[in-house]
């Protein structure tokens with residue numbers, strides 16, 4: 001991928017399409033990048049909204065067939081922000097066409113699919129990236145630094161919670177996020193993927209065994225579609241409704257054991273009334289504890305147990321200064337950034353990594369190794385819930 005620009009072809013133009021368009025657009029405004037990301041081509045299925053979105057965000061070209069982007073030698077990187085069932089075909093074809101690939105999470109619906117995608121990028125030796133954007137929240141990246149500086153010590157407990165409530169109304173239709181065929185799972189793949197990855201990233205630890213349960217509260221829903229973000233066309237569905245069976249989890253809980261000797265509990269749900277997007281993680285170690293809650297995006301809570309007893313207490317650190325990861329690229333201290341910038345930070349890191357021309361993503365994380373490791377945990381929990389037993393990760397890999 002020679003040259004001073006990085007030509008991006010993006011597939012999908014709705015929720016994540018918007019987040020990624022904004023990321024490619026904004027990254028060079030805030031970061032000094034070795035190459036200029038160029039919004040080369042936007043790909044989607046419906047012509048009119050595709051044209052309108054391309055115009056709004058400044059994509060130079062648009063196409064309804066992603067294969068056209070693969071044939072175009074100008075395009076360096078294929079960015080995949082479509083539902084999970086479409087990830088494998090596009091990623092594998094992109095790798096075979098020797099394009100770098102940046103794929104949304106979860107990598108796939110199943111471990112088997114993710115493994116094929118992983119094998120494809122490795123075989124083609126193309127740079128590979130996963131949009132685990134929460135890694136690039138300044139407070140989360142700072143949490144990792146504290147672990148690396150051995151401020152937390154041996155980890156005893158981890159707690160991951162990802163709570164939403166957008167489908168608790170039975171009138172919310174059976175959109176793709178509730179379709180086993182399209183999404184693979186419900187809250188599990190969608191939400192636990194993030195907390196599993198955050199734990200791996202912050203702690204550097206690995207999951208070894210899991211034991212989980214799934215629950216589906218509403219078993220039948222009207223057929224419908226996603227409109228924007230997490231909204232659906234529920235309002236438009238009037239009169240007799242064609243119903244479909246919900247085959248994915250509305251909520252999931254799992255216990256885990258970690259390689260380092262720690263244990264953990266994880267929960268994800270779309271039925272936690274009052275919580276629209278509460279993603280939080282807590283780690284308790286022998287020297288200290290860390291707490292991050294996305295609802296308090298700018299802050300990391302830190303308990304330093306090495307201080308004199310009279311000085312001990314939870315500290316609420318505003319991760320907005322030039323000393324915190326990413327924050328200094330934006331505004332003065334306590335002028336916070338937010339959700340959109342987690343994608344901008346990711347795009348900036350991808351461009352920097354591509355420019356360094358390290359094949360197969362090298363030291364960039366999250367790459368497909370991380371995506372596959374996360375998928376193994378997702379799969380192990382799924383097997384555990386189905387078979388009502390503990391599952392060792394070795395059974396999956």
Ligand SMILES: NC(=O)c1ccc[n+]([C@@H]2O[C@H](COP(=O)([O-])OP(=O)(O)OC[C@H]3O[C@@H](n4cnc5c(N)ncnc54)[C@H](O)[C@@H]3O)[C@@H](O)[C@H]2O)c1
Pocket residue numbers: 011012013014015016017043044045046081082083084086104105106131132133190226228229
């Ligand atoms: N990183 C995050 O925080 C985050 C948040 C939401 C979604 N996601 C992930 O992003 C991906 C997309 O989710 P979304 O929320 O943007 O969905 P969405 O429903 O908002 O948009 C999906 C887009 O893909 C298009 N599409 C669907 N099937 C396609 C196909 N076969 N070929 C080409 N285009 C197709 C749709 O027309 C639409 O433009 C999913 O994998 C999801 O898990 C990640």
